[in-house]
Amino acid sequence: MKLLERYKKWLLLGALTLVFVAVRLPGLGRYVTIDEVFWLTKSAELSLSIEEKRWEDTGFAGHPGLTTAWAGLLGISSQIPDFATNPPEQITDFHLRTYFRQVGYNPVQILAQARMVMVLFNTIVFALLFLYLYRLWGAWPAGLSAAVLALDPFYIAHQRLLHQDGLMAGLVLLSLAAFAAHQRSGRWQDAAVSGLAAGLAWLTKSPTLLLGPCILALAVWQAARQPAARRQALLGFVVWGLAAALVYAALWPKMWVAPVQALTEMWSYAAETAGGEHSGPIFFNGLQYPSGELGAASSYFYLFTWLWRGTPVDLLGLLAAAGLLLTWRKADTPRAGLAGLAGFALLFVLAMSIASKKFDRYMLPAYAALVLLAGWGLAVALQRWKARQPVRWVAAAALLAVQAWSALSTYPYYLSYYNPVLGGANAAPDVMLIGWGEGLDEAAAYLSRQPEIANARVAAWYSNAFSFQYPYEVGDIPIATEVSAAQLQDLLAHDYLVIYVHQWQRGTPQNLLDALAGLQPVHTVVVDGIEYARVYRIGK
Numbered sequence: 001m002k003l004l005e006r007y008k009k010w011l012l013l014g015a016l017t018l019v020f021v022a023v024r025l026p027g028l029g030r031y032v033t034i035d036e037v038f039w040l041t042k043s044a045e046l047s048l049s050i051e052e053k054r055w056e057d058t059g060f061a062g063h064p065g066l067t068t069a070w071a072g073l074l075g076i077s078s079q080i081p082d083f084a085t086n087p088p089e090q091i092t093d094f095h096l097r098t099y100f101r102q103v104g105y106n107p108v109q110i111l112a113q114a115r116m117v118m119v120l121f122n123t124i125v126f127a128l129l130f131l132y133l134y135r136l137w138g139a140w141p142a143g144l145s146a147a148v149l150a151l152d153p154f155y156i157a158h159q160r161l162l163h164q165d166g167l168m169a170g171l172v173l174l175s176l177a178a179f180a181a182h183q184r185s186g187r188w189q190d191a192a193v194s195g196l197a198a199g200l201a202w203l204t205k206s207p208t209l210l211l212g213p214c215i216l217a218l219a220v221w222q223a224a225r226q227p228a229a230r231r232q233a234l235l236g237f238v239v240w241g242l243a244a245a246l247v248y249a250a251l252w253p254k255m256w257v258a259p260v261q262a263l264t265e266m267w268s269y270a271a272e273t274a275g276g277e278h279s280g281p282i283f284f285n286g287l288q289y290p291s292g293e294l295g296a297a298s299s300y301f302y303l304f305t306w307l308w309r310g311t312p313v314d315l316l317g318l319l320a321a322a323g324l325l326l327t328w329r330k331a332d333t334p335r336a337g338l339a340g341l342a343g344f345a346l347l348f349v350l351a352m353s354i355a356s357k358k359f360d361r362y363m364l365p366a367y368a369a370l371v372l373l374a375g376w377g378l379a380v381a382l383q384r385w386k387a388r389q390p391v392r393w394v395a396a397a398a399l400l401a402v403q404a405w406s407a408l409s410t411y412p413y414y415l416s417y418y419n420p421v422l423g424g425a426n427a428a429p430d431v432m433l434i435g436w437g438e439g440l441d442e443a444a445a446y447l448s449r450q451p452e453i454a455n456a457r458v459a460a461w462y463s464n465a466f467s468f469q470y471p472y473e474v475g476d477i478p479i480a481t482e483v484s485a486a487q488l489q490d491l492l493a494h495d496y497l498v499i500y501v502h503q504w505q506r507g508t509p510q511n512l513l514d515a516l517a518g519l520q521p522v523h524t525v526v527v528d529g530i531e532y533a534r535v536y537r538i539g540k
Contacts, residue, residue, distance in 0.1 A: 009134055012143050013127060020126050020150040023404075024119045024160050027412030029112040032465040033437040036162045037093045039065065040111060043072025043162075044083070044091045051084035055253035059262055063269070066203040066252050068164050071121060075114025075162070079105060093464045107468040114162045122159045125170040126150065128193070132177035136184065136337045137376060140383060145375025147400055148317065152371050153407040154309040157414035158364055164205040165361045169368040171201035172208055176344060176369070179215055180337035182236050183222050186229075191236040195243025202248050206266055208365065210351055214344045215240055221339070280479045282358075283433045283505040290481060293356065302349045305360040306367055308419050308432055311406040313399050314374045315421065321377025338373065345369040360432075409528070413438040416528040425529040435501040437465045439525040439532030443498050444469035446523045446535060459491055460498035483509040497536045 042060045046069040049057040060069060076083050080103060088099035097107040126146070133142035149155060159166030175197035182190035198215070201208035216237060223233040249255040254262040282289045284297055285304060294301060307315075325338065345366040352362050378399060382392045410417045415438050418428035428434060444466055447453055459475035460466040467474045475494060478487065488511055491497065497516070504513055521534035 008139055009131070012134070012139060013130055016130055016143065016146050016150060017123060017127050019147065021119065021123055023151065023156050023407055023411075024122070025116070028115040028119070028160060029108050030412045031438045031441040032108060032111060032468045033161060033163070034462045034465045035436075036111060037464045037468060039068050039162050040072050040076075040114060041091055041093055041096055043069045043076060043114065044087070044096055046070070047073045047076065047084045048087055048091065050253065055257045056261075058253040059265060063164065063205055064203060064252060064254075064262070064266055065164055065205070067121065067167055067200060068118070068162060068204065070251075071117040072114040072162055074117045075112075076110055078113050078117075079110055093467070097468055101471070111162060111468065115160055118162055118167065119160060121167055122170050125167070125174050125197070128197075129170065129174045129177055132174070132181050132190075133337075133372075135181050136177065137379075141376050141379035144379040144382075144396055144400075145372050148313060148375035148378065148403055149368065149371050151400065151403040151407050152311065152314065152368075153410055153414045153417035154360075155364070155368055155371065156407055157417070158361060160414070165364040168201055168204045168208055169364040171197045171204060172211060172344065172365040173341075173368055173372060175201060175211055176214070176340040177337060179218060179236070179240060180340055182240075183218065183233070186232050188236070188239050191239040192243040195240040195245075196247050198240065199244035199247030200251075202244065203251055206269065207348070207352065207362075210347055211344070212241075214340065214347055217343060218340050280508050281481060281506040283502065284431075286431050288505075288507055294358065298353055298356075298358065301358050302353055302360075302363045302366070305432070306363065306370070308422055308428065309360055309367065309417070310371075310419055311403055311417075312419070312421050313378070313403045313406070314371050315419075316399075317374025317376075317378040318370055319377070320381040321373045324377055324380055338376065341369040341373050345373075413527050416530060429501070429505065429530055433502050433505060434530060435532055437462055439527050440466050440498070440500065441469050442525045442527075443523065443533040443535055446525075447496060447498070456495040457493070458496045458498070459494045461500035461503055466498065477503075477512070478509065480509050481507065482511050488512060488515065492538055494538055497538055499534045499536065501530070501532045 042065065045060075046058055046066075049055070058066070060066075088095040100107045100110050130142060130146045133146060136142070137145070155166070155169070157166075159170070175194045178190050178194035178197060182188070182194060194215070198208070198211045201211060219233040219237040222236075223230040226233075249259070252262065280292065282292045282294065284294060284301065287297075289295075289297075321338075348366040348369075349363060352358070352366075355362075378396075382396055385392060385395075387395075406417060407414060415436060416425065418424050418432065440460070440462060443460075447458060447470060450456070454472055456472075457475065458470070458472065459477050460470075461477045463474045463476040475491075477491065477497070477499075483491065488509075491512055492515060499513070499516065499521075502508075507513065516536055519536055519538075522537045523535040524531055525533040
């Protein structure tokens with residue numbers, strides 16, 4: 001028992017890391033999201049820019065998205081080591097997928113390698129996060145909260161993609177936890193780790209700049225509550241800022257040669273996208289918004305989507321955490337860590353609610369912070385429960401089993417999970433915008449099996465993503481409320497059309513949907529009870 005106690009932290013770390021990887025690694029070569037096609041092209045551009053020492057060309061749309069692009073670059077290089085010295089003619093999604101096929105690789109295979117790198121990044125961040133939670137909260141709350149987070153389906157879904165939001169959320173949690181550890185221990189190394197995580201988060205996606213005011217608020221709070229620690233609070237924030245700035249500049253080559261331009265473009269992009277519009281109409285809470293502007297619904301969009309994306313365990317745990325924080329007055333309550341999570345979640349949701357452009361994934365850092373709080377609430381509530389220890393262990397195991405089932409029941413399309421408390425997959429299409437590419441892989445597989453398909457004319461929604469999974473030429477169905485008469489005539493001249501779920505939710509293009517209304521699809525793709533795609537045979 002003494003030996004077990006001695007190595008408890010490392011045994012927990014090993015078990016949790018194994019669970020974390022086990023639910024993220026399998027099935028990486030399945031569906032493709034449209035944004036991942038974009039990021040794979042940006043990864044290819046980064047590879048060439050580094051090879052040719054064009055440092056000024058290493059910023060991407062102001063995100064700046066460097067961590068995502070680095071992951072994609074490593075994924076491409078792991079399969080095609082000479083990619084940078086023997087690149088395709090142009091770096092576009094068309095030329096890239098054609099090039100991959102010419103050198104003997106399925107484009108999805110390359111994407112899967114890039115996703116694997118992203119899973120590795122996320123695993124390292126998760127392991128460090130757990131070690132800090134262990135120091136802050138102890139074995140039981142740290143272990144249970146980390147397990148709840150690791151098994152959350154919405155969190156899993158985004159951490160398996162070549163995208164920004166999953167990694168951004170993990171880095172935010174690590175930064176907050178490490179800074180809370182610094183405030184407790186006074187160790188500058190913890191403030192530096194927090195700053196490094198923040199710098200990486202900034203390199204991932206610009207909304208994480210909100211970490212700055214949040215960390216500053218924690219430092220001010222510490223100085224106000226502990227006058228003797230004012231010097232530590234100030235120096236901790238300075239160390240945090242220097243570490244964040246250092247990693248931000250070191251890993252973004254554009255900062256080496258044009259720092260002012262890089263920062264100006266990043267800030268301008270953040271401001272523009274905050275006020276930007278959706279690409280076409282939006283569907284939310286059962287209503288179509290033709291302009292993409294939600295109006296009054298903007299104020300509750302993220303609360304609404306959190307409820308739909310959360311699990312019953314998340315909701316129960318958050319209620320427990322709220323009750324504990326309102327009633328518990330023990331001096332050793334880890335206030336700094338908990339306040340950091342809750343404060344950042346509130347600040348992030350408020351800031352994102354002001355922005356015009358909205359998707360559920362945009363709130364992932366706040367969502368992850370709330371899930372971690374929920375895990376803490378469950379753990380402490382079980383600790384305070386006046387029951388024998390075996391009973392508490394059984395209760396914890398049951399909660400984790402429910403959380404695991406919430407995720408694994410939707411494998412490999414974790415994005416298809418919706419909270420059963422609100423009606424789950426049966427009710428979600430009536431209120432939530434569904435689909436980011438999941439299910440199109442099955443539509444592509446169906447078409448690939450059809451006789452003489454190589455000579456057939458096919459057009460699809462999300463055609464760039466569809467083309468990664470379909471070996472022949474694909475036409476594009478435009479994102480528009482209506483297509484012109486000539487475009488409609490051309491689309492209806494195709495042999496097959498692949499229509500996606502949020503087309504009929506959003507009514508895009510409505511005149512094409514009207515033209516297809518009298519036809520029966522030859523194939524439908526159903527994922528977890530939700531109809532995701534319809535394949536229509538037009539030509540005879």
